[in-house]
Amino acid sequence: MARMFRLSQLPRALCIAFLLVAFKSHAAEGPWQANWIAPTGESETNSWWCFQKTIELPAADAASPAHARIACDSKYWLWINGELRVFEGQLKRGPTPRDTYYDHVDLTGAFRAGKNTLAVLVWHFGKEGMSHKSSGQVGLLFDGAIGAKTLLSDKSWRARRHPAYLSTGEPHPNWRLPESNIGFDARLELANWQTAPTEGDSKWVAASEMGPPPAAPWNKLIPRGVPLLRFSTLQEYENAADLPRISDGKPIVARLPYNAQVTPSLEIEAPAGLTIDLRTDNYRGGSENSVRGEYTTREGKQAYESLGWMNGHAVVYSIPPGVKIHALRYRESGFDTQLTGSFRCNVPALNTLWKKAQRTLYLEMRDNFADCPDRERAQWWGDVTLELQQAFYALDPQCATLARKAILELVGWQRPTGVLHAPVPAGNYDSELPMQMLASVGRQGFWEYYRHTGDRDTMVAVYPAVKSYLALWQLGDDGLVVQRQGDWTWGDWGTNKDLPLLYNAWYYLALEGQRNMAQLCGDSAALPRIDERRARLKSAFNKTFWTGTAYKSPRHEGPFDDRGNALAVVAGLAPPEHTEALAEVLSTNQHASPYMEKYVLEALLRLGHVDSALLRMEERYRPMIDSPVTTLWEGWGVGEAGYGGGSYNHAWGGGPLTLLSQYVAGIDPLEPGYGRIRIAPSLGPLRELECVVDSPRGKIRVDVAQDQSEFRLSLQTPAGVVSEVVIPWCPGALLEADNQVVDIPSLRQGGESRLSSQESKIVGGTITSVGVDSLSLSLGAGAHHLRVKKPPKR
Numbered sequence: 001m002a003r004m005f006r007l008s009q010l011p012r013a014l015c016i017a018f019l020l021v022a023f024k025s026h027a028a029e030g031p032w033q034a035n036w037i038a039p040t041g042e043s044e045t046n047s048w049w050c051f052q053k054t055i056e057l058p059a060a061d062a063a064s065p066a067h068a069r070i071a072c073d074s075k076y077w078l079w080i081n082g083e084l085r086v087f088e089g090q091l092k093r094g095p096t097p098r099d100t101y102y103d104h105v106d107l108t109g110a111f112r113a114g115k116n117t118l119a120v121l122v123w124h125f126g127k128e129g130m131s132h133k134s135s136g137q138v139g140l141l142f143d144g145a146i147g148a149k150t151l152l153s154d155k156s157w158r159a160r161r162h163p164a165y166l167s168t169g170e171p172h173p174n175w176r177l178p179e180s181n182i183g184f185d186a187r188l189e190l191a192n193w194q195t196a197p198t199e200g201d202s203k204w205v206a207a208s209e210m211g212p213p214p215a216a217p218w219n220k221l222i223p224r225g226v227p228l229l230r231f232s233t234l235q236e237y238e239n240a241a242d243l244p245r246i247s248d249g250k251p252i253v254a255r256l257p258y259n260a261q262v263t264p265s266l267e268i269e270a271p272a273g274l275t276i277d278l279r280t281d282n283y284r285g286g287s288e289n290s291v292r293g294e295y296t297t298r299e300g301k302q303a304y305e306s307l308g309w310m311n312g313h314a315v316v317y318s319i320p321p322g323v324k325i326h327a328l329r330y331r332e333s334g335f336d337t338q339l340t341g342s343f344r345c346n347v348p349a350l351n352t353l354w355k356k357a358q359r360t361l362y363l364e365m366r367d368n369f370a371d372c373p374d375r376e377r378a379q380w381w382g383d384v385t386l387e388l389q390q391a392f393y394a395l396d397p398q399c400a401t402l403a404r405k406a407i408l409e410l411v412g413w414q415r416p417t418g419v420l421h422a423p424v425p426a427g428n429y430d431s432e433l434p435m436q437m438l439a440s441v442g443r444q445g446f447w448e449y450y451r452h453t454g455d456r457d458t459m460v461a462v463y464p465a466v467k468s469y470l471a472l473w474q475l476g477d478d479g480l481v482v483q484r485q486g487d488w489t490w491g492d493w494g495t496n497k498d499l500p501l502l503y504n505a506w507y508y509l510a511l512e513g514q515r516n517m518a519q520l521c522g523d524s525a526a527l528p529r530i531d532e533r534r535a536r537l538k539s540a541f542n543k544t545f546w547t548g549t550a551y552k553s554p555r556h557e558g559p560f561d562d563r564g565n566a567l568a569v570v571a572g573l574a575p576p577e578h579t580e581a582l583a584e585v586l587s588t589n590q591h592a593s594p595y596m597e598k599y600v601l602e603a604l605l606r607l608g609h610v611d612s613a614l615l616r617m618e619e620r621y622r623p624m625i626d627s628p629v630t631t632l633w634e635g636w637g638v639g640e641a642g643y644g645g646g647s648y649n650h651a652w653g654g655g656p657l658t659l660l661s662q663y664v665a666g667i668d669p670l671e672p673g674y675g676r677i678r679i680a681p682s683l684g685p686l687r688e689l690e691c692v693v694d695s696p697r698g699k700i701r702v703d704v705a706q707d708q709s710e711f712r713l714s715l716q717t718p719a720g721v722v723s724e725v726v727i728p729w730c731p732g733a734l735l736e737a738d739n740q741v742v743d744i745p746s747l748r749q750g751g752e753s754r755l756s757s758q759e760s761k762i763v764g765g766t767i768t769s770v771g772v773d774s775l776s777l778s779l780g781a782g783a784h785h786l787r788v789k790k791p792p793k794r
Contacts, residue, residue: 029069029104034143034152036215037207039159043138045126046180048165050190051140051207052119052198053157057149059113064147066111071102071141071213071221074125074132074178077307079194080110080118087231087333088307092178092367094133094425095222096412099214102141102221103228111146118142118151119194121162123307128427129178130378131368135217139210158198159207164188174288175428176376181291182308186298187272225408226401229366231333234265234305237315243328249321253281254328255314258630259363259649261373262330264315265305269324270297276319280312286375286634286645301326309333311363311373311649313630335365335402340699341394343660345689349618349625350660356624357654358394360631361387364651365399369406371423372634372647378423379406382436382490383652385445386598390654392452393661396694400453407446407458411465418468421487431487438473438506441466442513444570453696454673456520463517467526470514473507475533479540481507492563493593493635493643500553501564504541505571508534512571541573550585562589563596569603583609587616593635593643598655605663610684614664617656624653665691665702670724673697679715680726697721711788719781724768729775732791737777738763738784744770 039049070076070086073093078086091101124138144151166183173179190196198204214220237243237254244252256262264278279292293306315330339362343354364370368379369387384406391399413424420441421432439445446466450459474482483489483503491502511534518526545551550560551568565585568574574582583604592600597620604613618625624632632653635642662668666680674695681704683689688705698718705712711728729735735742740763760767765779775788 032069032141032143032213032221033150034141035154035212036139036141036210036218037153037155037157037159038137038139038210039161040205040208041161043124043126043136045124046165046167046182047124047126047138048162049122049124049138049140049159050119050162050193051122051153051157051159052117052193052204053142053151053153054115054117055151056115057111057113057146061147061149062111062113062116064108066107066109066144066146068105068107068142068144068151069102069221070105070120070143071100071218072120072122073100073135073137073139073218075123076140077121078105078119080107081112081116082192082195083110085110086228087331088229088309091224091226092129092132092425093135094413094427095409096220097133097425099220099222100135100218101224103224105228107144107146117195125178125180127178127180130176130376130423130426130429131370132178133425133427134178137210137217139218140207141213141218141221153207155206155209157207158204160204162190162193164190168292168294171289173291174375176288176378177291178427179291179308181293182306183294183296184304184306185296186302186304187296189298225405227336227398229333230336232331234329234331236329240328243325245325247319247321247323247325249319252317252319252328253314254317254330256312256330258359259311259313260332261309261311261334261363261366262315262332263305263307263309264293264317265303265327265329265331266295266317267301267303267326267328268297268319269301269326270299270320272297272299274320274323276317276323278306279316280310281314281316282312282374282649283310283316285312285649286372286647287639288375288645290374297323305331309366334362335399337362337365337398337402338396338694339394340396340692340694341661342692343657343665343689344691345660345664346687347614347618349622350614350656352625353617353621354657354660356630356632357390357651357657360649360651360654361390361394361657363631363649365391365402368409368425369402371652372645372649374649375645375647376423378426378429379409380433380436381406381410381422381440381445382433382595383650384422385436385439385448386595386652386655386658389444389448389658390651393658393667393693397453397696400449400455400696403449404453404455404458407449407462410440411462414465414469418472419486420465420469433488433490434484434486435489435491435502435506437469437486438510441469442506442510443516444509445513447513447516450516450520451669451672452674454671454675456672459517460521463521463523466514466517467523470510473510475536478544479536480504480544481537492596494591496558496561496591498551498553498556498558498561498564500556501545501551501561502567504537505564505567505573508537508541508571508573509567511537538573541568542575546578549581559591560585560589561591562586562600563592565589566592566596566600566603569606570599579607583607583612587612590616590620594633594650594653594655597653598659601655601659602663605659605682608682610664610682613659614684614686617659621653621656661691661693665689665704666726667691667693667700667702669695674700674721676722676724677717678724678726679713681713695721709790711790713786715779715784715786717779717781721781723779723784725777725779725784725786727775727777727786727788729770729773729788730790731772734789734791735775736785736787736789737765738786742767
């Protein structure tokens with residue numbers, strides 16, 4: 001068991017990150033007026049609690065804007081006048097090791113003139129997990145206003161334990177999950193409790209007041225910073241028409257349209273006392289138990305939805321024989337973002353890979369970015385680094401809020417010693433994986449978030465934590481990084497890991513990220529030391545590890561490690577003269593897991609070997625592409641054939657999504673937040689592609705086609721975006737820009753082109769440079785169409 005630090009040791013980064021950033025957007029909400037309330041009795045693990053409040057409203061107040069700040073431990077569902085208003089509210093606990101998130105909910109239009117009944121169902125996990133820090137106490141806070149009238153949780157609210165929700169017997173979820181199985185005995189159901197009067201019912205008692213925020217054990221309340229979950233109505237399964245109407249006792253496999261986060265429901269007619277098991281086909285995803293539900297029937301016709309989400313391609317109902325089935329349905333829910341990015345080319349396998357990566361990414365997003373939605377649901381930062389890169393190309397801009405939350409949590413959990421560790425939030429795990437931490441704070445992690453969002457405030461808030469962490473790392477007398485062991489020296493799954501290469505390359509990338517942040521934050525005093533370290537390390541890296549054909553540490557006994565050589569390229573440690581040798585190494589060595597494969601493919605693309613990158617991409621991912629599974633895997637196989645738990649729900653395998661959009665379609669922000677972008681398609685063997693990126697400024701669309709005679713590019717950009725476009729060119733070629741034939745006489749004559757200001761002007765922009773094999777243009781916002789006609793071969 002890893003060492004656990006005392007919760008009384010408040011991380012220094014808390015004040016920096018959360019007081020400056022998290023509170024900023026809600027500073028105008030005013031002080032808390034409500035009290036935390038709790039039912040009487042023990043706060044048991046996996047307990048469910050009902051709270052109810054009735055109020056009278058005049059017509060004027062009922063029609064007024066209504067808002068509430070709501071918090072609990074651990075999840076809640078909110079009804080007003082019997083209508084579900086919030087489905088699974090509250091984030092898992094842990095913006096810091098001590099504190100708690102709260103929701104801000106718009107309830108305008110939910111109330112009516114006269115009597116209104118507000119009902120809240122709270123699920124108290126009551127145990128730790130790798131994505132949740134338990135407070136140990138069930139509680140509810142409701143601080144609302146309807147027009148000028150306040151609606152505050154206090155001792156006037158009524159509360160009771162929901163008797164139908166129970167813990168199941170074995171098998172239970174594995175230790176990593178804070179969620180328990182959900183058992184429900186319909187014989188004990190509270191019929192219509194969301195609206196039924198509670199007066200005179202001795203089981204409903206006055207709630208106990210526990211004090212206003214920051215009352216212990218919930219402590220400070222931090223705005224969630226991400227949207228409430230989106231959720232569907234109850235949906236029919238794909239094979240609904242084929243599902244039985246009377247159970248024969250065999251498992252009923254109800255197919256979902258894809259791997260999804262769902263809560264299963266049923267409408268049946270049965271005698272009392274039968275037990276129905278609800279789980280997905282992915283219950284043992286990652287080779288360990290996930291969550292399931294158990295439902296015990298009452299007499300007659302009945303309906304039930306198991307509120308603990310699970311994921312898979314199908315829900316498996318085990319219903320005793322003879323039970324009449326009226327309907328089996330599911331509700332899909334998840335993080336509130338749209339799958340607005342897209343990529344399509346003339347190679348179907350790459351299109352399938354991109355779409356599977358997008359589906360996998362969305363499956364890993366809910367309360368936090370997760371490694372997988374089954375075994376752990378934990379925010380490992382090696383995964384997050386890759387997931388946030390994908391998110392900016394695959395989803396709408398709202399995805400950035402989850403990335404920002406992840407960044408703030410990482411620094412909010414920083415130890416007093418300066419050590420960063422993940423996953424966080426977590427109550428039963430506290431280990432530093434040094435290379436994952438270097439990846440998170442460097443160019444590929446925090447800085448990538450800034451490039452795509454332009455969110456300077458968050459960078460300023462977290463920079464001191466980054467600086468503090470990197471101060472723990474030192475260079476040795478040989479100029480190479482001193483390898484910190486941390487709690488788990490993990491570089492990748494698989495074999496043949498050349499760890500010295502990985503340590504040094506990750507540290508070099510982390511220093512680049514720190515340098516960028518130091519400049520942004522005005523810490524010019526830090527720059528000389530950073531530059532000196534980077535220069536020393538780069539020199540020592542090439543002197544110590546370059547063999548003449550590849551990078552290899554002196555004590556590494558295996559073949560060349562594709563991971564370490566790739567990261568040397570991505571980090572900028574490898575000089576141009578090593579290009580062809582490294583391209584050969586990366587084309588012929590295959591040791592990386594899907595986690596590090598992204599960097600191998602990226603290195604090939606950076607080296608200009610697009611053909612080799614796409615060939616390797618198709619070859620390595622072929623089993624995933626051809627699989628009926630709609631998501632990507634943790635390893636190159638599933639189960640025992642894979643790595644770790646062998647999960648088939650792992651977004652770290654989605655690197656090709658980022659690379660196809662960023663390098664092959666060539667869409668990349670040049671200025672943080674997409675004020676200026678680069679459009680530089682590198683199709684390699686592809687004939688055509690279409691790509692859409694939903695940037696903070698709006699959608700960017702690129703359509704490219706090429707054949708032996710010409711290259712065509714259509715570009716659509718939103719207002720306020722300047723595009724620096726790079727397209728193929730050769731002496732004697734002819735350029736058409738927005739139906740204007742552009743004359744470049746000096747180039748057609750074969751000399752060096754130096755265009756005059758008049759020659760450089762085109763409709764909608766300018767030609768900025770002309771080279772032997774490329775042409776650069778600067779184009780304003782809107783639609784543009786470029787065509788390069790190649791000269792006939794002689």
